Amino acid sequence: MEQRRSFIKDLLQSTDFDREVNAKGWVRTKRGNKQVAFIALNDGSTINNIQVVIDIANFDEKLIKDITTGASLSVNGTLVKSMGQGQSVEIQAKEVEVYGTADTETYPLQKKGHSLEFLREIAHLRFRTNTFGAVFRIRHAMAYAVHKYFNDNNFYYLHTPIITGSDAEGAGEMFRVTTVKAGEEKRTQDGKIDFSEDFFGKETNLTVSGQLEAELGATALSNVYTFGPTFRAENSNTPRHLAEFWMIEPEMAFYDIHDNMDLAEDMLKYLVKYALDNCMDDLKFLEQRLINEEKQKSQQERSEMALIEKLKFIIEDDFVRLTYTEAIDILKNSKPAKKGKFQFPVEWGIDLQSEHERYLVEKHFKKPVILIDYPKDIKAFYMKQNDDGKTVRAMDILFPGIGEIIGGSQREESYEKLLSRINEMEIPEKDMWWYLETRKFGTVPHSGYGLGFERLILFITGMTNIRDVIPFPRTPKNAEF
Numbered sequence: 093m094e095q096r097r098s099f100i101k102d103l104l105q106s107t108d109f110d111r112e113v114n115a116k117g118w119v120r121t122k123r124g125n126k127q128v129a130f131i132a133l134n135d136g137s138t139i140n141n142i143q144v145v146i147d148i149a150n151f152d153e154k155l156i157k158d159i160t161t162g163a164s165l166s167v168n169g170t171l172v173k174s175m176g177q178g179q180s181v182e183i184q185a186k187e188v189e190v191y192g193t194a195d196t197e198t199y200p201l202q203k204k205g206h207s208l209e210f211l212r213e214i215a216h217l218r219f220r221t222n223t224f225g226a227v228f229r230i231r232h233a234m235a236y237a238v239h240k241y242f243n244d245n246n247f248y249y250l251h252t253p254i255i256t257g258s259d260a261e262g263a264g265e266m267f268r269v270t271t272v273k274a275g276e277e278k279r280t281q282d283g284k285i286d287f288s289e290d291f292f293g294k295e296t297n298l299t300v301s302g303q304l305e306a307e308l309g310a311t312a313l314s315n316v317y318t319f320g321p322t323f324r325a326e327n328s329n330t331p332r333h334l335a336e337f338w339m340i341e342p343e344m345a346f347y348d349i350h351d352n353m354d355l356a357e358d359m360l361k362y363l364v365k366y367a368l369d370n371c372m373d374d375l376k377f378l379e380q381r382l383i384n385e386e387k388q389k390s391q392q393e394r395s396e397m398a399l400i401e402k403l404k405f406i407i408e409d410d411f412v413r414l415t416y417t418e419a420i421d422i423l424k425n426s427k428p429a430k431k432g433k434f435q436f437p438v439e440w441g442i443d444l445q446s447e448h449e450r451y452l453v454e455k456h457f458k459k460p461v462i463l464i465d466y467p468k469d470i471k472a473f474y475m476k477q478n479d480d481g482k483t484v485r486a487m488d489i490l491f492p493g494i495g496e497i498i499g500g501s502q503r504e505e506s507y508e509k510l511l512s513r514i515n516e517m518e519i520p521e522k523d524m525w526w527y528l529e530t531r532k533f534g535t536v537p538h539s540g541y542g543l544g545f546e547r548l549i550l551f552i553t554g555m556t557n558i559r560d561v562i563p564f565p566r567t568p569k570n571a572e573f
């Protein structure tokens with residue numbers, strides 16, 4: 093086995109025939125007769141398999157038997173133009189080595205068409221299905237595109253800490269980090285846990301957001317972004333929430349809310365276009381998968397657009413921009429509100445529910461929507477206060493089928509206003525001294541936002557459960573693998 097290994101993706105595109113090649117991968121299917129076996133081999137480099145043709149007379153009987161679905165192989169042979177349908181090239185095998193067999197009785201991926209729920213239970217093997225291969229190749233491409241976009245637009249990638257002492261979003265939904273064994277916590281005189289004994293000498297948690305530290309970077313480097321894991325101990329068992337998810341958080345000095353919206357819209361369009369330009373094989377497969385799934389649904393439940401059309405539609409049209417207050421008026425005058433169809437009643441001051449967001453995007457505007465100027469009471473302490481005394485310069489971007497994909501704001505740059513909000517919201521001022529100091533020394537107007545990476549991947553792939561777009565999901569009562 094001297095031949096250098098080629099990736100199947102490259103072999104399938106090759107027109108350089110009648111040369112010796114080596115391919116390695118896993119058997120997807122084997123069919124044939126007593127004389128010849130046809131093996132569909134996949135190595136993850138593409139959704140497409142290469143056909144390996146084995147002239148049975150030239151091979152050991154046991155070897156042929158060992159080549160079953162799931163087995164891993166190395167194949168030496170001649171790359172030839174294929175006469176068969178559905179493929180342009182194939183390998184005429186000369187030598188085959190089986191690295192690992194896969195017992196037909198127990199290998200769980202025998203039959204086609206497993207449910208996504210079942211595949212979640214075998215997340216260690218689900219990469220080997222077409223669907224998850226496509227999803228995770230696209231996830232990689234999107235991560236790369238995020239870095240490329242920011243690099244090409246004068247941003248610096250800033251690594252913000254995962255262990256923090258502050259609660260950026262102020263929602264109190266944090267996972268504690270400690271070296272003290274359960275049951276061995278020391279107590280202070282007033283009965284609280286004495287964190288001075290702990291590893292960091294203070295209470296620490298897994299971060300819910302890199303934003304506060306990104307702001308520190310932006311006040312010197314101008315444009316920075318983070319891209320890392322974030323953690324939320326919120327007990328929301330929904331198809332759109334994870335306890336551990338990846339977030340992209342750009343932060344820009346000298347940006348107001350309008351600059352912020354322009355950047356976010358431009359970035360989202362860039363990412364969607366990148367997927368269309370670079371992931372078409374996988375997108376076509378996922379689109380077909382959705383079309384097959386839709387056939388099982390009633391006419392009403394079916395979506396109006398196929399996946400690729402939906403992605404193109406995002407690039408072509410401007411997003412709609414309006415204020416929260418305007419959105420509330422639209423919702424109040426909507427059919428579902430008048431007929432009492434919303435589960436959560438619409439009133440100025442409420443946090444919009446998924447049903448409201450989806451009405452605006454999917455029914456009313458039929459476009460992505462950017463909402464700004466939310467009531468201050470439902471948003472985080474750091475957002476810039478508007479002159480009306482009631483609203484803040486928040487910005488949420490709502491997408492079809494997803495709801496909120498981005499949340500961000502212009503930040504409060506006035507030391508006095510920020511401090512008074514911190515006190516009003518009873519955030520411990522002593523923990524925030526470093527954040528406050530950026531407003532004391534050379535403060536500037538600045539803005540930023542957070543893009544939920546898995547929500548982006550949901551949108552691009554058309555998958556409907558967030559557990560299916562991250563390799564190993566962390567959700568309530570679930571940390572297997």
Ligand code: 4AD
Binds near residue numbers: 496
């Ligand atoms: O709206 P969020 O909470 O905003 C922030 O964390 C800000 N610090 C961002 C910033 O301004 N730098 O979260 C931002 C995005 C949401 O719009 C959503 O896409 C995603 O993160 N997100 C989640 N994704 C999966 N699971 C969860 N539990 C999520 N919570 C938020």
Ligand code: MG
Binds near residue numbers: 496498499
């Ligand atoms: Mg939000």
